[in-house]
Amino acid sequence: MAEDSIKFSFSLALPGTSFSLDVEAALPGRGISAIFGASGSGKTTLLRCIAGLQRVSNGRVSVNDQVWQNGERYWPTHRRPLGYVFQEASLFTHLSVEGNLAYAIKRADSGVSGIDLAEAVSLLGLSPLLKQRPAQLSGGERQRVAIARALLIRPRLLLMDEPLASLDEARKQEILPYLERLRHELAVPMLYVSHSRDEVARLADHLLMLDAGRVVANGPLVESFSRIDLPLTPGDQRGVVLEGRVAERDSEWHLTRVIFDGGMLWIRDSGDELGAMVRLHVHAGDVSIALTPQRDSSILNSLQARVSAITPDSSQAALCLVKLELGASHLLARITRRSAQQLGLEKSQLVWAQIKSVAIVR
Ligand SMILES: Nc1ncnc2c1ncn2[C@@H]1O[C@H](COP(=O)(O)OP(=O)(O)OP(=O)(O)O)[C@@H](O)[C@H]1O
Numbered sequence: 001m002a003e004d005s006i007k008f009s010f011s012l013a014l015p016g017t018s019f020s021l022d023v024e025a026a027l028p029g030r031g032i033s034a035i036f037g038a039s040g041s042g043k044t045t046l047l048r049c050i051a052g053l054q055r056v057s058n059g060r061v062s063v064n065d066q067v068w069q070n071g072e073r074y075w076p077t078h079r080r081p082l083g084y085v086f087q088e089a090s091l092f093t094h095l096s097v098e099g100n101l102a103y104a105i106k107r108a109d110s111g112v113s114g115i116d117l118a119e120a121v122s123l124l125g126l127s128p129l130l131k132q133r134p135a136q137l138s139g140g141e142r143q144r145v146a147i148a149r150a151l152l153i154r155p156r157l158l159l160m161d162e163p164l165a166s167l168d169e170a171r172k173q174e175i176l177p178y179l180e181r182l183r184h185e186l187a188v189p190m191l192y193v194s195h196s197r198d199e200v201a202r203l204a205d206h207l208l209m210l211d212a213g214r215v216v217a218n219g220p221l222v223e224s225f226s227r228i229d230l231p232l233t234p235g236d237q238r239g240v241v242l243e244g245r246v247a248e249r250d251s252e253w254h255l256t257r258v259i260f261d262g263g264m265l266w267i268r269d270s271g272d273e274l275g276a277m278v279r280l281h282v283h284a285g286d287v288s289i290a291l292t293p294q295r296d297s298s299i300l301n302s303l304q305a306r307v308s309a310i311t312p313d314s315s316q317a318a319l320c321l322v323k324l325e326l327g328a329s330h331l332l333a334r335i336t337r338r339s340a341q342q343l344g345l346e347k348s349q350l351v352w353a354q355i356k357s358v359a360i361v362r
Helices: 043-051 097-107 117-123 139-152 169-185 197-203 221-225 337-343
Strands: 005-013 020-028 032-036 060-063 066-069 082-085 157-161 190-194 206-211 214-220 239-250 255-260 263-268 277-283 287-290 301-312 319-326 329-336 350-355
Touching: 005 043, 020 043, 020 206, 020 214, 032 043, 032 197, 043 082, 043 157, 043 190, 082 139, 097 117, 097 139, 117 139, 117 169, 139 157, 139 169, 169 197, 190 197, 197 221, 197 239, 197 277, 206 221, 214 221, 221 239, 239 263, 239 329, 255 277, 263 301, 287 319, 287 329, 301 329, 319 337, 319 350, 329 337, 329 350
Parallel strands: 032 190, 032 206, 082 157, 157 190
Antiparallel strands: 005 020, 005 060, 060 066, 206 214, 239 255, 239 277, 255 263, 287 350, 301 319, 301 350, 319 329
């Protein structure tokens, strides 16, 4: 982990509920850390504690060596240099977009270097919207303004609580590229709450997973996604993230070949240049297992791999998860327990992983 880090520890019981939060963790002081977990696992409560909106008497928070709260000190929310983006943008309705952004600039911490108005407008594509009122904007546009406003106060930490949750799929797809730009172009660390694996796979570098108010995983995203010992919730699509490089573009078939540590995959041409680094998300449900290479199949990607673990799928009795090792990388396959038995799968066995679909997430 980088030297800079975001450290916190909280222990609290919410009065009138059976829920308690008991967490102690350090996250990287750069990039996007996803706070991931099932509904009710405590993600929002954790962000509220970090922001000082939920007071925890014995809590501690420090952000890259700036102490916000410890045994002696308690900075109230307005003193904490943070930006907070909620599920629904809460903009001033009587002000234009420009007016909302100007308000944030007035509140900016002058001691901290950060982005200026022109940069925020360009980063989030806001110039055509500046004169409009929030009521005239789409949900996705409002969220882009809310993110720009949060950045303009020059935060040392940006907290985002499911910023895409209230948007339909089309609007989500519209806003994701802007969030990716923040990840690549800004130094401010972000904690990003989500329960969407696709979103997390696309945006995050690091993952903190909560279950019933406890930390069950805290590590780099690629490594954390390939763990099969973490709790599963019904409907949770397991899958891995592979980081690779574009090695070939086949113009005849409109395909791109991506190599990663342990193998290569053909994907639909993504338009990425040769040599570009890309991220691939492979869902466990899109990987099947064969004992021999299948030459008479429509499946484009068949890779030899070694079984490293098999575990029942706690959310569906008929299924199991198989973890496969390819060089330094991993795949997960979700297959029926019956197939696993019929194939006689066991640890260390060499098999062929057939990959039906791969999503490029950049
Ligand atoms: N103000 C409150 N009063 C009572 N109970 C609360 C309050 N806020 C949260 N809770 C309870 O605390 C638990 C954790 O809630 P929290 O909102 O932090 O979870 P979450 O992981 O963010 O969930 P979701 O993904 O559904 O937003 C839940 O059981 C919730 O019902």
